[in-house]
Amino acid sequence: MFNTRSAGATTTLDRSTGAGWEVLSAGAGNLRVRLFGVWTLASGAHPITGFDRFPRSDTRQISFDSHDLLTWDSVLVQFLCELEALAEAEKITVDRSGLPGGAARLIALARAVPERQGARRDQARMGRIERVGTVTLDFYRASVDLLGFFGEACVAVGRMAAGRARLRRSDLAVAIEDCGPRALPIVALIAFLVGLILSFVGAIQLRQFGASIYVANLVGIAMVREMGAMMTAILMSGRTGAAFAANIGTMQVNDETSALQTLGIPPMEFLVLPRVVALALMMPLLAICANVVGMAGGLLISVVMLNIEPVAYYHQISGALGLTDWAVGLTKAAMFGVIVAVVGCWRGMRSARSAAAVGDATTSAVVLCIVLIIVVDAIATVICTTLGI
Numbered sequence: 001m002f003n004t005r006s007a008g009a010t011t012t013l014d015r016s017t018g019a020g021w022e023v024l025s026a027g028a029g030n031l032r033v034r035l036f037g038v039w040t041l042a043s044g045a046h047p048i049t050g051f052d053r054f055p056r057s058d059t060r061q062i063s064f065d066s067h068d069l070l071t072w073d074s075v076l077v078q079f080l081c082e083l084e085a086l087a088e089a090e091k092i093t094v095d096r097s098g099l100p101g102g103a104a105r106l107i108a109l110a111r112a113v114p115e116r117q118g119a120r121r122d123q124a125r126m127g128r129i130e131r132v133g134t135v136t137l138d139f140y141r142a143s144v145d146l147l148g149f150f151g152e153a154c155v156a157v158g159r160m161a162a163g164r165a166r167l168r169r170s171d172l173a174v175a176i177e178d179c180g181p182r183a184l185p186i187v188a189l190i191a192f193l194v195g196l197i198l199s200f201v202g203a204i205q206l207r208q209f210g211a212s213i214y215v216a217n218l219v220g221i222a223m224v225r226e227m228g229a230m231m232t233a234i235l236m237s238g239r240t241g242a243a244f245a246a247n248i249g250t251m252q253v254n255d256e257t258s259a260l261q262t263l264g265i266p267p268m269e270f271l272v273l274p275r276v277v278a279l280a281l282m283m284p285l286l287a288i289c290a291n292v293v294g295m296a297g298g299l300l301i302s303v304v305m306l307n308i309e310p311v312a313y314y315h316q317i318s319g320a321l322g323l324t325d326w327a328v329g330l331t332k333a334a335m336f337g338v339i340v341a342v343v344g345c346w347r348g349m350r351s352a353r354s355a356a357a358v359g360d361a362t363t364s365a366v367v368l369c370i371v372l373i374i375v376v377d378a379i380a381t382v383i384c385t386t387l388g389i
Contacts, residue, residue, distance in 0.1 A: 195294030219298030248348025283337030
């Protein structure tokens with residue numbers, strides 16, 4: 001790309017494609033822009049430069065000569081739009097009669113509606129400190145909002161206990177069925193495989209020391225105190241938490257939550273409360289099923305690989321587990337259920353009113369649920385270990 005200037009003419013040429021434009025004098029105050037060459041993206045033409053050398057003083061009108069123009073596409077349209085914007089800023093009249101008919105119509109369409117102020121995205125990149133500050137503030141606002149939403153859910157549960165909550169029993173029954181019986185097959189399958197894996201890994205190590213019978217202790221304690229509740233919660237976050245976020249987010253898009261508020265029905269009690277109560281009630285029951293099925297998976301490996309009798313396996317687990325272990329696991333399961341339900345409903349209620357926003361809300365609900373489950377489980381384990389529970 002280079003610019004040349006001769007008597008009464010300024011030429012801008014792309015050497016690689018031969019595309020260019022030349023400004024010629026057409027009388028007092030009139031300029032003619034001669035377009036020539038191939039103005040296409042495929043040819044790599046970039047002739048949209050040289051406006052700094054465009055003669056503007058005493059210019060009243062600009063016309064075009066396109067006889068030497070071979071082929072063109074959006075490159076030419078962009079150039080003409082830039083040129084007309086420059087002419088408009090300088091209060092210069094533009095005559096499009098010399099342009100190809102298609103280009104003139106495209107220019108007219110492109111400039112029919114003026115660009116809205118602030119419509120272009122700012123491409124300025126933030127510095128590292130600014131990015132850290134922005135992320136920190138966003139995290140703080142989201143945390144405060146989530147805590148406030150959890151507080152509203154607790155108030156709704158209190159109103160339900162007092163018999164003053166606005167919810168339908170049929171909605172609660174449907175939510176319980178969805179969170180409980182319908183989720184049982186996948187929970188049982190994963191729990192069985194987890195118990196089988198734990199037993200297999202433990203068998204390889206304990207068999208070296210002649211302590212194969214303690215595989216039952218390993219599987220029982222791991223499933224009841226940790227893995228049963230955690231794996232169930234992670235499964236429910238991907239299955240039920242995502243469904244909560246998608247359902248309520250779609251209601252946001254369709255203005256159904258706004259309609260409920262207009263009718264005087266609190267969305268917290270009508271939409272969120274049944275889901276939170278249902279998942280909090282069903283999670284401990286699902287965890288019990290997961291624990292039992294996981295122990296069955298451990299029994300399979302113990303019988304096949306270690307030749308342990310099922311009766312001996314049962315007595316070993318019964319002696320290793322106590323009511324405290326069951327209480328710890330079920331308490332964790334109930335907490336995980338509340339976390340999954342609250343986070344899923346919160347992301348749905350805070351979803352923007354678009355299809356893409358519903359997808360983002362669903363994804364963020366699953367990710368946040370899993371993170372909070374791991375964090376809460378780690379904190380609970382440290383507390384139980386510290387207190388000797």
